Amino acid sequence: MKFRGDPARIRGSIVPVVTPFTEDGELDVAGLRALVRRGLAAGSHGISIGGSTGEPSSQSIDERIAGIRAAAEEIDDRVPFLPGTGSAKLDETLRLTGAAAELGADAALVITPYYARPTQEGLYVWYATVAREFPDLPIVIYNVPARTSTDVAPDTVARLFTDFDNIVGIKETTKDFEHFSRVIHACGPELLVWSGIELLCLPLLALGGVGFVSAVANLAPGAVARMYEAWEAGDHDTARELHYRLHPLVDLLFVETNPGPAKWVLQQRGLLGSAHIRPAADPSDEVQRGPHPLAARPDRGPDRSMTPPTPPEDLPRAIRHYIAGRLVDSADSENGATFPVADPVTNRPYADVAAGGPADVDAAVAAARRALTEGPWPGMRPRERARILTRIADAVESRHDRLAAWETFDTGLPITQARGQAHRAAENFRFFADVIVGLHEDAYRVGDSQLNYVVRKPVGVAGLITPWNTPFMLESWKLAPALASGCPVVLKPAEWTPLSASLWPEIFADAGLPDGVFNLVHGIGERAGQALVDHPDVPVLSFTGETATGRIIMGRAAAGLKGLSMELGGKSPVVVFADADLEAALDSAVFGVFSLNGERCTAGSRLLVERPAYDEFVEALAERARRVRVGPPADPDTEIGALVHPEHYARVLNYVENGRSEARLVAGGSRPDGLPEGNYLAATVFADVKPDARIFQEEIFGPVVAVTPFDTEDEAVELANNTQYGLAAYLWTRDLRRGHRVAQAIESGMVWLNSHNIRDLRTPFGGIKASGVGQEGGTHSIDFYTHSQTIHVALADTHVPRFGAPSTP
Template identity: 55%
Template structure:
């Protein structure tokens, strides 16, 4: 794999790569060794304003707003093709920037291309209106119209794939975009701008402003000409965005944190359940919002399942993210590493048994956290209630279905859940009773682009994915047509 060097990352505004108005830059760090990777242009209110102006002009006056759906979707498909062309480079940049193992980022690049192809097809076949006939007098029908400038704020975990989850439907439905990627992972957002530039989209249709949430992100949220905000990230930040977007009455979509339960009953296929829960918490370095960070084991299988977990954890390959054999790499940033390590200290203070794999001495300079089990936990511990967002799983015993349901729901989050049982009636019963946006029965987290994605409670507001994205990225307009002359009240007409 050729190693691409990116010394400097610039904003992409109105079809050009530009420095920020202030000329300030910030350092982007390599999570593998905590050395500086490159410098990134730092955006502020002035840069956001330029990007929004460009996006608004492209929507109102440029060819994008007047373009036929067929021609617009040609651009969307070209972006997909170019993502595949550059998939090797994208995989390398994603691993370099985030510490995610290259074997996992390769799959993400392929899925990112599929996001664009999927929405090209969805807009063509499923973005349809409805008609309502009123006797012989009226036809009332609905259409989907793009809203305008879409503000997209994306996270640092699996950033490229998650950026394309938002950019693809936003562009395919006819909006223009200002993307504010996470400051800890700018490289693949920069490459996406290069790809879209190569695809030849009209100036201003797609823009990227790098920077920090408190400045660039807050300015995007507050901007009066941004009509919607889609955010994926941490719950506290999401709450602030909701508050700050209220004055301008923006549409919002929030995909926030999670503390998702995996529930394994004694009658489950234990080998498959073991495979799933290990993959579910330790893939993506544990930095996954839908990770099964709470594992509930029915007491008859607790001891044997924990022993099997310990063996798996001991065998997980921790290493260089560029090595194809690596299963767990370094966490994204030193600050995040410190936060995760602090939770492991909290677990010890709460009297959990901490069982960890090992980190080779050669990787001590990086942000490595060994895959970790927190054993003999109870559901009220902080480590069972708060999102850790690392390769750390709290393991909790239970007796009955009623007990585990109460514990599964006794948390502020409600994003995902996993149920393992051979009693399919119990599987359905429990899945429907769990307070979460998504539940998998006898399965790991498999993504179907047709389904809605999102959570309940503190895990988010709204749904994106499939045709549900049309509800967010478009405005439904109703048009009433009189097809016969009908009586209109003669209000105020002078009587003769």
């Protein structure tokens, strides 16, 4: 089939231009043309009209056709044109679509039946009728569940896409990422998918979408276009930074207005000129009389998330840097250097965070450098430093309720699991207080002639870059040994979860830590993180995060010959032999992959089970997974909360969809009933997973486990080592000889034998292969944050060859 133009070129930022009216209530054609010109001048990749919220019900059909005509004339084939042609009535939809075809539209954006609750068969008939009527016009399904209470199901989309060559894409306004993912996987990459939800634009691109038809493009068309272009060019950090900066405009769109938020905001900001907006009309007469002919009674389970989470007490509206003992804004504040941060249950911003850049990192490093060369901290006696570290531990524990509430709200971690974070963080400081008091330095005598002794010195300003999972506790892992060693620090927390890090300034101030020893710079990794990595006065860097980022940091740090401690990704195996205590192994396997929402580096995400026990174990595992309670993070009954961020949620769902084609799904794999919003995924188990499957090889970092059988001990070792990672492993067997033998054959930094992950702070923590470089824990951490200076003292006369001296007669 040959269309007018190539549907595949309809990608990028499509501006859904709103329709202005004069004070007399007439269509303002001049104002409409001006808005179209504004979008074109800003570099937008396409124009839509008649599809924003409230449009179809606030205009007559003749007005909508007049608007389509004016927009088409103004566009004049410069960019793709996608007029919205849906209505509450099928005959009106057909008339509008016909007008779009006659006026040269590149595609028709056909909205699902307005004000109806259609069945899937009804939706199929609706779109099939339009597609048959206009076989030469590309049709884009416009999924509007907010109006219809019904998503166009992935199977329905796939059926339409298969049956009609001219159904080429879908604009999604659902907030359900599982729906996004399943549509894409059901139809393949040939289906063009756009997002209509502003906060989910980038996550959809990560899933394979082609762009967005976003109302916020009416307010900042150039920025939205640049965001798409940056993402497509592979510059994801710049795209994310633009996305963050657009969030305040998105907030403006969430208003209680009848005619549609984008139109109301445009009018309030003067972007409609002298034009006005018209309130939405009442639903059509047939809807007034009763249910739409395509409607069906919705079948819904209990809704556990319709009530938004109650924000914790004292939640800050602004999160600032902490430099030289003061809370400060970004040096680039004139350029709007903040970004919003959202909670993972509503994905709505709750605070603005200072967006650090090179100037902020320079200031923080300078303060830390002064604390190193002029302040008392590096030269304090170990006992004095230990007293302050102990007071820090007390200050952390005194805030345990507040910390747990903040961590749960910001990260989606279940409250019962968040409550342990304060104790673990405090224990890190107490442990290293003990370490430095008991630490000895080596001394060696060479008979009576020489004494050689070793002095430990703080290595300098330490740069600490921490992850978004259990952020406060993992920050303490780095802060405690660095401070114990006498190093001033600059901490750069993860931008997705900055909230709990804002507790550190008051904790350190209460404990009496000298100003400048601790400095905190928030920001996007590409700017703040990169500036810290590149800074010449930061000789050591400790990073925890994904392997790809670790490789970038190592490459940039090489020029400065910086010391590196890198705790990176993992794909840890759990090896269960048939002679094991299977009940204990099952408890450990379930907890190890589903606790902390599965967002943990040491998660046992590959389960290798000896074949005689395989079927029984898979059945028991699936049953336990189905019973794992998924729900709001603040609910004490919840065992899996919300995944941290829509972008990460999309990534995990993408792996789940891949798993459906690679293995046998035996539990989970979808959003739980009663949780229509938020980043929720049921505990997911795939069985019969082949070693070359992506879900076997790649780190998913979510509540997903891959189960594979093995027949021999050698095969178990081969499977355990068959990934690029080598962080942790877990073995279950009653044969301790075999346990020791297999443990030493597995390529990983840590192995637990007949045990789940129980941390001993005295032992080294870290991985090999793509899981990291270096190890921390106990004295290994002190070794990293100090350098050893050996001093050689002569105790007797030395006999040095006298080069160049005059000869003695």
